[in-house]
Amino acid sequence: MDLELDQCATETLQMLDSPGLLLVSCGKSGKPNVMTIGWGFIGYLWGETVFVAAVRSSRFTHDILEENGEFTINVPAEGMEDIVQYCGAVSGRQHDKIGERKLSLADGRKVKVPVIAECKMHYECRVIHKLEINPELVPDEWKHLYQNKDYHTLYFGQVLASY
Amino acid sequence: MDLELDQCATETLQMLDSPGLLLVSCGKSGKPNVMTIGWGFIGYLWGETVFVAAVRSSRFTHDILEENGEFTINVPAEGMEDIVQYCGAVSGRQHDKIGERKLSLADGRKVKVPVIAECKMHYECRVIHKLEINPELVPDEWKHLYQNKDYHTLYFGQVLASY
Numbered sequence: 001m002d003l004e005l006d007q008c009a010t011e012t013l014q015m016l017d018s019p020g021l022l023l024v025s026c027g028k029s030g031k032p033n034v035m036t037i038g039w040g041f042i043g044y045l046w047g048e049t050v051f052v053a054a055v056r057s058s059r060f061t062h063d064i065l066e067e068n069g070e071f072t073i074n075v076p077a078e079g080m081e082d083i084v085q086y087c088g089a090v091s092g093r094q095h096d097k098i099g100e101r102k103l104s105l106a107d108g109r110k111v112k113v114p115v116i117a118e119c120k121m122h123y124e125c126r127v128i129h130k131l132e133i134n135p136e137l138v139p140d141e142w143k144h145l146y147q148n149k150d151y152h153t154l155y156f157g158q159v160l161a162s163y
Numbered sequence: 164m165d166l167e168l169d170q171c172a173t174e175t176l177q178m179l180d181s182p183g184l185l186l187v188s189c190g191k192s193g194k195p196n197v198m199t200i201g202w203g204f205i206g207y208l209w210g211e212t213v214f215v216a217a218v219r220s221s222r223f224t225h226d227i228l229e230e231n232g233e234f235t236i237n238v239p240a241e242g243m244e245d246i247v248q249y250c251g252a253v254s255g256r257q258h259d260k261i262g263e264r265k266l267s268l269a270d271g272r273k274v275k276v277p278v279i280a281e282c283k284m285h286y287e288c289r290v291i292h293k294l295e296i297n298p299e300l301v302p303d304e305w306k307h308l309y310q311n312k313d314y315h316t317l318y319f320g321q322v323l324a325s326y
Contacts, residue, residue, distance in 0.1 A: 044180055
Protein backbone atom coordinates (compact mmCIF):
# COMPACT_ATOMS: atom_id res chain seq x y z
CA MET A 1 0.00 0.00 0.00
CA ASP A 2 1.16 3.48 -0.81
CA LEU A 3 0.86 5.42 2.43
CA GLU A 4 1.22 8.75 0.73
CA LEU A 5 -1.81 8.06 -1.39
CA ASP A 6 -3.87 7.16 1.62
CA GLN A 7 -3.03 10.27 3.56
CA CYS A 8 -4.23 12.43 0.70
CA ALA A 9 -7.17 10.35 -0.45
CA THR A 10 -9.85 12.46 1.17
CA GLU A 11 -8.59 15.70 -0.30
CA THR A 12 -8.09 14.14 -3.72
CA LEU A 13 -11.66 12.80 -3.70
CA GLN A 14 -13.01 16.17 -2.62
CA MET A 15 -11.18 17.87 -5.46
CA LEU A 16 -12.27 15.17 -7.93
CA ASP A 17 -15.86 15.95 -7.09
CA SER A 18 -15.29 19.68 -7.43
CA PRO A 19 -13.66 21.41 -9.26
CA GLY A 20 -12.12 18.30 -10.87
CA LEU A 21 -8.64 16.87 -11.35
CA LEU A 22 -6.25 17.37 -14.25
CA LEU A 23 -5.32 14.22 -16.16
CA VAL A 24 -2.25 14.42 -18.38
CA SER A 25 -1.59 11.85 -21.09
CA CYS A 26 0.90 11.66 -23.91
CA GLY A 27 0.65 9.51 -27.02
CA LYS A 28 2.93 8.68 -29.92
CA SER A 29 3.08 12.32 -31.04
CA GLY A 30 5.04 13.07 -27.89
CA LYS A 31 2.86 16.07 -27.14
CA PRO A 32 1.18 15.95 -23.75
CA ASN A 33 -2.50 16.77 -23.42
CA VAL A 34 -4.50 17.70 -20.35
CA MET A 35 -8.17 17.13 -19.60
CA THR A 36 -10.36 17.62 -16.55
CA ILE A 37 -11.96 14.59 -14.93
CA GLY A 38 -14.75 14.67 -12.40
CA TRP A 39 -15.59 10.99 -12.19
CA GLY A 40 -13.26 8.30 -11.01
CA PHE A 41 -12.23 6.23 -8.03
CA ILE A 42 -9.40 5.55 -5.62
CA GLY A 43 -8.89 2.13 -4.14
CA TYR A 44 -7.21 -1.25 -4.37
CA LEU A 45 -7.23 -4.04 -6.90
CA TRP A 46 -4.94 -7.05 -7.23
CA GLY A 47 -3.02 -5.82 -4.20
CA GLU A 48 -2.17 -2.54 -5.89
CA THR A 49 -3.18 1.02 -5.16
CA VAL A 50 -5.24 2.10 -8.15
CA PHE A 51 -6.69 5.32 -9.48
CA VAL A 52 -9.60 4.73 -11.84
CA ALA A 53 -10.24 7.47 -14.40
CA ALA A 54 -13.55 7.57 -16.30
CA VAL A 55 -12.98 8.89 -19.83
CA ARG A 56 -15.62 9.09 -22.54
CA SER A 57 -14.77 7.28 -25.77
CA SER A 58 -15.07 10.49 -27.79
CA ARG A 59 -12.35 12.30 -25.87
CA PHE A 60 -8.93 13.02 -27.30
CA THR A 61 -7.51 11.62 -24.05
CA HIS A 62 -9.24 8.33 -24.85
CA ASP A 63 -7.36 8.11 -28.14
CA ILE A 64 -4.10 8.91 -26.39
CA LEU A 65 -4.58 6.37 -23.60
CA GLU A 66 -5.21 3.71 -26.22
CA GLU A 67 -1.79 4.59 -27.68
CA ASN A 68 0.09 4.89 -24.39
CA GLY A 69 -1.41 3.54 -21.21
CA GLU A 70 0.17 5.98 -18.82
CA PHE A 71 -1.30 9.06 -17.22
CA THR A 72 -0.74 11.45 -14.37
CA ILE A 73 -3.41 12.83 -12.09
CA ASN A 74 -2.74 16.34 -10.86
CA VAL A 75 -4.63 17.88 -7.97
CA PRO A 76 -5.09 21.60 -8.71
CA ALA A 77 -3.82 24.18 -6.26
CA GLU A 78 -5.89 27.07 -4.97
CA GLY A 79 -6.72 29.55 -7.69
CA MET A 80 -6.55 27.04 -10.55
CA GLU A 81 -10.33 26.61 -10.77
CA ASP A 82 -10.50 28.61 -13.97
CA ILE A 83 -7.86 26.42 -15.62
CA VAL A 84 -9.67 23.28 -14.51
CA GLN A 85 -12.86 24.61 -16.02
CA TYR A 86 -11.12 25.46 -19.29
CA CYS A 87 -9.40 22.08 -19.57
CA GLY A 88 -12.78 20.41 -19.28
CA ALA A 89 -14.46 22.67 -21.82
CA VAL A 90 -12.20 22.47 -24.88
CA SER A 91 -10.60 19.54 -26.67
CA GLY A 92 -6.93 18.86 -27.16
CA ARG A 93 -7.75 18.09 -30.79
CA GLN A 94 -8.23 21.81 -31.41
CA HIS A 95 -6.36 23.39 -28.50
CA ASP A 96 -2.90 23.24 -26.97
CA LYS A 97 -4.36 23.72 -23.53
CA ILE A 98 -1.03 23.39 -21.73
CA GLY A 99 0.51 26.12 -23.86
CA GLU A 100 -2.53 28.36 -23.88
CA ARG A 101 -2.81 28.32 -20.12
CA LYS A 102 0.97 28.51 -19.64
CA LEU A 103 1.10 25.39 -17.50
CA SER A 104 4.57 24.18 -16.53
CA LEU A 105 5.40 20.54 -17.00
CA ALA A 106 7.82 18.48 -14.94
CA ASP A 107 9.10 15.03 -15.87
CA GLY A 108 7.31 12.09 -14.36
CA ARG A 109 9.40 10.05 -11.93
CA LYS A 110 8.05 6.66 -12.93
CA VAL A 111 6.19 7.30 -16.18
CA LYS A 112 7.03 9.09 -19.41
CA VAL A 113 4.02 11.36 -19.02
CA PRO A 114 4.77 14.68 -17.29
CA VAL A 115 3.03 16.22 -14.30
CA ILE A 116 1.75 19.78 -14.01
CA ALA A 117 4.16 21.67 -11.79
CA GLU A 118 1.57 24.18 -10.58
CA CYS A 119 -0.56 21.43 -9.06
CA LYS A 120 -0.12 20.48 -5.45
CA MET A 121 -0.33 16.73 -5.66
CA HIS A 122 0.54 14.19 -8.33
CA TYR A 123 -0.23 10.56 -8.98
CA GLU A 124 1.73 8.73 -11.67
CA CYS A 125 -0.20 5.82 -13.09
CA ARG A 126 0.08 3.05 -15.65
CA VAL A 127 -3.02 1.41 -17.00
CA ILE A 128 -3.28 -2.21 -15.85
CA HIS A 129 -6.90 -2.81 -16.81
CA LYS A 130 -9.78 -1.14 -18.56
CA LEU A 131 -13.51 -1.73 -18.68
CA GLU A 132 -16.26 0.01 -20.59
CA ILE A 133 -19.57 1.05 -19.12
CA ASN A 134 -22.10 -1.56 -20.17
CA PRO A 135 -24.89 0.23 -22.10
CA GLU A 136 -27.38 -2.48 -21.18
CA LEU A 137 -26.80 -1.94 -17.48
CA VAL A 138 -27.18 1.84 -17.27
CA PRO A 139 -30.32 2.49 -15.21
CA ASP A 140 -32.97 4.75 -16.76
CA GLU A 141 -32.10 7.46 -14.24
CA TRP A 142 -28.72 8.03 -15.89
CA LYS A 143 -29.42 7.13 -19.52
CA HIS A 144 -29.58 10.83 -20.43
CA LEU A 145 -25.84 11.00 -19.83
CA TYR A 146 -25.31 8.73 -22.81
CA GLN A 147 -27.65 10.15 -25.43
CA ASN A 148 -24.74 10.19 -27.87
CA LYS A 149 -23.70 6.63 -26.97
CA ASP A 150 -20.51 8.19 -25.73
CA TYR A 151 -19.84 5.68 -22.97
CA HIS A 152 -17.03 5.99 -20.45
CA THR A 153 -14.05 3.73 -20.41
CA LEU A 154 -12.73 3.12 -16.91
CA TYR A 155 -8.94 3.16 -16.98
CA PHE A 156 -7.47 1.40 -13.97
CA GLY A 157 -4.16 3.08 -13.29
CA GLN A 158 -1.71 1.42 -10.93
CA VAL A 159 -0.27 4.23 -8.82
CA LEU A 160 3.50 4.03 -9.30
CA ALA A 161 4.28 7.26 -7.47
CA SER A 162 2.36 9.87 -5.51
CA TYR A 163 3.73 13.05 -4.05
CA MET B 164 -21.71 14.94 -2.88
CA ASP B 165 -22.00 13.18 0.44
CA LEU B 166 -19.80 15.14 2.80
CA GLU B 167 -19.82 12.45 5.42
CA LEU B 168 -18.34 9.99 2.98
CA ASP B 169 -15.59 12.35 2.05
CA GLN B 170 -14.53 13.06 5.58
CA CYS B 171 -14.10 9.38 6.26
CA ALA B 172 -12.72 8.30 2.92
CA THR B 173 -9.11 8.09 3.99
CA GLU B 174 -9.84 5.92 7.00
CA THR B 175 -12.20 3.70 5.03
CA LEU B 176 -9.56 3.17 2.34
CA GLN B 177 -6.93 2.41 4.96
CA MET B 178 -9.18 -0.19 6.55
CA LEU B 179 -10.13 -1.63 3.15
CA ASP B 180 -6.46 -2.28 2.49
CA SER B 181 -5.98 -3.83 5.91
CA PRO B 182 -7.63 -5.61 7.67
CA GLY B 183 -10.58 -5.35 5.23
CA LEU B 184 -14.17 -4.18 5.37
CA LEU B 185 -17.29 -6.17 6.13
CA LEU B 186 -19.86 -6.34 3.33
CA VAL B 187 -23.36 -7.43 4.30
CA SER B 188 -25.85 -8.60 1.70
CA CYS B 189 -29.25 -10.24 1.94
CA GLY B 190 -31.02 -12.19 -0.79
CA LYS B 191 -34.44 -13.74 -1.21
CA SER B 192 -33.95 -16.06 1.74
CA GLY B 193 -34.04 -13.01 4.00
CA LYS B 194 -30.96 -14.18 5.83
CA PRO B 195 -28.11 -11.65 5.83
CA ASN B 196 -24.59 -12.81 5.04
CA VAL B 197 -21.30 -11.09 5.72
CA MET B 198 -18.02 -11.32 3.83
CA THR B 199 -14.71 -9.50 4.05
CA ILE B 200 -13.57 -7.41 1.10
CA GLY B 201 -10.09 -6.07 0.58
CA TRP B 202 -10.38 -4.74 -2.93
CA GLY B 203 -12.68 -1.97 -4.00
CA PHE B 204 -12.90 1.76 -4.64
CA ILE B 205 -14.47 4.97 -3.45
CA GLY B 206 -15.30 7.75 -5.86
CA TYR B 207 -17.85 9.35 -8.14
CA LEU B 208 -19.76 8.20 -11.18
CA TRP B 209 -22.76 9.78 -12.91
CA GLY B 210 -22.72 12.53 -10.29
CA GLU B 211 -23.18 10.04 -7.47
CA THR B 212 -20.95 8.99 -4.62
CA VAL B 213 -20.14 5.36 -5.27
CA PHE B 214 -18.50 2.49 -3.41
CA VAL B 215 -17.22 -0.21 -5.73
CA ALA B 216 -16.94 -3.69 -4.23
CA ALA B 217 -14.91 -6.37 -6.00
CA VAL B 218 -16.52 -9.79 -5.45
CA ARG B 219 -15.35 -13.03 -7.06
CA SER B 220 -18.01 -14.89 -9.03
CA SER B 221 -17.66 -17.98 -6.85
CA ARG B 222 -18.63 -16.18 -3.66
CA PHE B 223 -21.92 -16.68 -1.89
CA THR B 224 -22.17 -12.90 -1.74
CA HIS B 225 -22.02 -12.82 -5.54
CA ASP B 226 -25.10 -15.05 -5.71
CA ILE B 227 -26.89 -12.84 -3.20
CA LEU B 228 -26.05 -9.57 -4.95
CA GLU B 229 -27.44 -11.02 -8.17
CA GLU B 230 -30.71 -11.60 -6.27
CA ASN B 231 -30.82 -8.28 -4.45
CA GLY B 232 -28.58 -5.43 -5.49
CA GLU B 233 -28.15 -3.82 -2.12
CA PHE B 234 -25.29 -4.06 0.32
CA THR B 235 -23.82 -2.34 3.31
CA ILE B 236 -20.16 -1.67 3.91
CA ASN B 237 -19.14 -1.77 7.53
CA VAL B 238 -15.83 -0.42 8.78
CA PRO B 239 -14.64 -2.62 11.63
CA ALA B 240 -13.86 -1.11 15.00
CA GLU B 241 -10.69 -1.72 16.95
CA GLY B 242 -10.39 -5.30 18.12
CA MET B 243 -12.53 -6.77 15.32
CA GLU B 244 -9.53 -7.93 13.26
CA ASP B 245 -10.15 -11.55 14.19
CA ILE B 246 -13.77 -11.35 13.02
CA VAL B 247 -12.70 -9.71 9.77
CA GLN B 248 -10.22 -12.50 9.19
CA TYR B 249 -12.86 -15.15 9.91
CA CYS B 250 -15.46 -13.58 7.63
CA GLY B 251 -12.97 -13.71 4.80
CA ALA B 252 -11.94 -17.28 5.46
CA VAL B 253 -15.22 -19.21 5.51
CA SER B 254 -18.25 -19.17 3.22
CA GLY B 255 -21.80 -18.21 4.07
CA ARG B 256 -22.87 -21.32 2.19
CA GLN B 257 -21.61 -23.44 5.08
CA HIS B 258 -21.46 -20.97 7.95
CA ASP B 259 -23.81 -18.53 9.65
CA LYS B 260 -20.95 -16.14 10.26
CA ILE B 261 -23.11 -13.45 11.84
CA GLY B 262 -24.52 -15.89 14.38
CA GLU B 263 -21.26 -17.69 15.02
CA ARG B 264 -19.41 -14.48 15.76
CA LYS B 265 -22.36 -12.99 17.67
CA LEU B 266 -22.51 -9.89 15.51
CA SER B 267 -25.43 -7.52 16.18
CA LEU B 268 -27.43 -6.28 13.23
CA ALA B 269 -29.23 -2.96 12.96
CA ASP B 270 -31.77 -2.06 10.30
CA GLY B 271 -30.49 -0.14 7.32
CA ARG B 272 -31.85 3.38 7.02
CA LYS B 273 -32.14 3.42 3.25
CA VAL B 274 -31.76 -0.21 2.24
CA LYS B 275 -33.30 -3.46 3.38
CA VAL B 276 -29.91 -4.91 4.16
CA PRO B 277 -28.79 -4.47 7.79
CA VAL B 278 -25.57 -2.98 9.09
CA ILE B 279 -23.27 -4.49 11.71
CA ALA B 280 -23.80 -2.56 14.92
CA GLU B 281 -20.33 -3.26 16.30
CA CYS B 282 -18.69 -1.51 13.34
CA LYS B 283 -17.80 2.15 13.56
CA MET B 284 -18.85 3.35 10.16
CA HIS B 285 -21.50 2.26 7.69
CA TYR B 286 -22.22 2.86 4.02
CA GLU B 287 -25.60 1.81 2.64
CA CYS B 288 -25.44 1.12 -1.06
CA ARG B 289 -27.60 0.04 -3.95
CA VAL B 290 -26.03 -1.43 -7.04
CA ILE B 291 -26.41 0.89 -10.03
CA HIS B 292 -23.91 -0.79 -12.33
CA LYS B 293 -21.71 -3.84 -12.53
CA LEU B 294 -18.76 -4.84 -14.66
CA GLU B 295 -16.73 -8.03 -14.79
CA ILE B 296 -12.96 -8.12 -14.94
CA ASN B 297 -12.03 -8.80 -18.57
CA PRO B 298 -9.95 -12.02 -18.64
CA GLU B 299 -8.25 -10.93 -21.85
CA LEU B 300 -7.00 -7.73 -20.26
CA VAL B 301 -5.45 -9.13 -17.07
CA PRO B 302 -1.69 -8.52 -17.36
CA ASP B 303 0.59 -11.55 -16.89
CA GLU B 304 1.75 -10.15 -13.56
CA TRP B 305 -1.66 -10.78 -12.00
CA LYS B 306 -2.90 -13.80 -13.96
CA HIS B 307 -2.04 -16.08 -11.02
CA LEU B 308 -4.92 -14.50 -9.12
CA TYR B 309 -7.33 -16.06 -11.57
CA GLN B 310 -6.03 -19.59 -11.96
CA ASN B 311 -9.54 -20.85 -11.27
CA LYS B 312 -11.11 -18.38 -13.72
CA ASP B 313 -12.84 -16.94 -10.69
CA TYR B 314 -12.96 -13.35 -11.93
CA HIS B 315 -14.20 -10.45 -9.87
CA THR B 316 -17.40 -8.62 -10.54
CA LEU B 317 -17.21 -4.95 -9.68
CA TYR B 318 -20.47 -3.88 -8.05
CA PHE B 319 -20.95 -0.12 -8.24
CA GLY B 320 -22.98 0.82 -5.18
CA GLN B 321 -24.54 4.26 -5.03
CA VAL B 322 -24.03 5.43 -1.45
CA LEU B 323 -27.50 6.23 -0.13
CA ALA B 324 -26.41 6.81 3.46
CA SER B 325 -23.15 6.92 5.38
CA TYR B 326 -22.75 7.40 9.08
